[in-house]
Amino acid sequence: MSSPLRTVVWSTGGVGSIAIDAIRRRPDLELVGVWVHSEEKIGKDAGELAGGSPVEVAATNDADALIALAPDCVVYAASGPERDAGAVPDYLKLLEAGINVVSTTSTTLVYPPAYYSPEWRDQLQKAATAGNASLYASGIFPGFGSDQLALLLATQSKTIRCLKVSEIALNDHYPVADIMMNGMGFGHPLDFEPLLKTPGFIEMAWRAPIQLMAAGLGVEVEEVRGTLDRRLTDRDIEVAFGTIKAGTCGAVSTRAAGVVNGREAIVVEHIIRMARDVAPDWPTSEFDATYRVDIEGDPDIHCAMNVGAAEGHGAGHAAMTATAMRVVNAIPYVVDAPAGLLSSLDLPNTLPRHVFD
Incomplete structure (x- = not known):
């Protein structure tokens, strides 16, 4: 067996x-360092910060x-409100130093040709060329449920009229108030204008997976159209970042549609609730999250992927695990890939290793 790949984890959220927990379990990966933002975490054992036993790697x-x-x-x-603004300088330093990067932070880099900047x-x-290193961004939505799963299912298609991917999720566990309240509008009345309502923001946020699917299917997207819908809660809801008051936003739906041949043909829908009973007329799920792919064509294809346990369990852990493992499982493939900015179209299926108990 070749030497394990030396791996650093950037943050302990x-x-x-x-x-961290996944890497410590794998003989083909070795945890050699962990970066933290909080002063109080510096010097502490990374394994203990991740909620497990010590790994003899001090956070820095x-x-x-x-x-x-x-x-x-x-x-x-x-994570956090800065996201790319804070991450890109780090990526540049790492890539120039010849270090490969797999990221769940920069979701709009899942298809680099469509990157907003x-x-x-x-x-x-x-930087990647200079350092002979690669950068790969992924996750579950975007990164899998919003794009790669749809392309896999489309291998059965003779013709496609419309391909729609959607996420239906309960996000009461997400603790970052700035993103949830100021970014998405939760906990505010409907006359509040969150970042999501900024003209062009939804189109920018979902352009990458739409363009990734279009590239995979060999079509050209003429434009992307975005819409936002919000619903009020009629009761107070306790969530990880505080209280959603009655009469304020408790559910958000975004829709981005890629136009192909003059028709909205590649659609991404995202439904987030703070409680399962808000916006009952919208599609619902009893799981942590449900990811749907609906292809209208020959043949019609409808697939629902449920992540996590049924109602009352998981508190979003399953979706976070899936997100983390999309990049951890990709590490050996990214290390072996040619230098540059990668998408899932550039890699084989990033099948996991050493995952059976």
């Missing part, structure tokens, strides 16, 4: 902690020290 906020370890790959899982994309490509 929900996804990062899952990645010294990026240069982690780069000096010369890891094969970094699992980048930092051509300037950042060009910088990342130059």
Whole structure:
């Protein structure tokens, strides 16, 4: 067996902690470093920060020290309102140092040709070329349920009139108030204008998976059209970031439609609730999350993928695990891939190894 791939995890939040636990279980990966943001976490054992037993790896906020370890790959899982603005400088340093990166942070990089910032994309490509390293972003939606699953199912298609992917999720477990309230509008009256309502934001947010599917199917998207719908809750709802008051937004639905040959043909819908009984007329799920693919064509194809346990269990853990493992399982494939910015179209199926108990 070849030497295990030396791996660093960037952050110990929900996804990062899952990645740490997964890496420690695999003989083909070796956890050599962990980056943290919080001062109180510096020096603490990474395994204990992830909720497990010690792994004898101390957490640090010294990026240069982690780069000096010369890891094969970094699992980048930092979250927060800055996202790409905070992540891109880190990506550049890592790639220029010859370190591969797999990320759940920059969801709009799941298809780099459609990345919203051509300037950042060009910088990342130059850094990857200079360091002979690769960057791969993924997750579950986008990253799998919103794109790769649909392409897999489309291998059965003779003709396609419309391909729609959707996520139906209960996100009462998500703790970042700024994203949930100011970004999406939860907990505010409907006259509040969240970031989601900024003209062009929904189109920008979902352009990458739409363009990824279009590229995989060999068609050209003429434009992307976005719409937003919100619903009120009639009662107070206690969630991870506070209280959603009665009479404020308790459910959000976004829709982005890629136009092909003058018709809305590739559609991404995203439904998020703070409680299962809000917006009862919208599609519902009794699981942590349900990911649907509906293809109208010859043949019609309808597939629902349920993640997590049924109602009352999981609190979003299943979706976070799936998100983390989309990039952890990809590490060996990304390390072996040619240098550059990668999408799922550039890799084989990132099948897991060493996952059976």
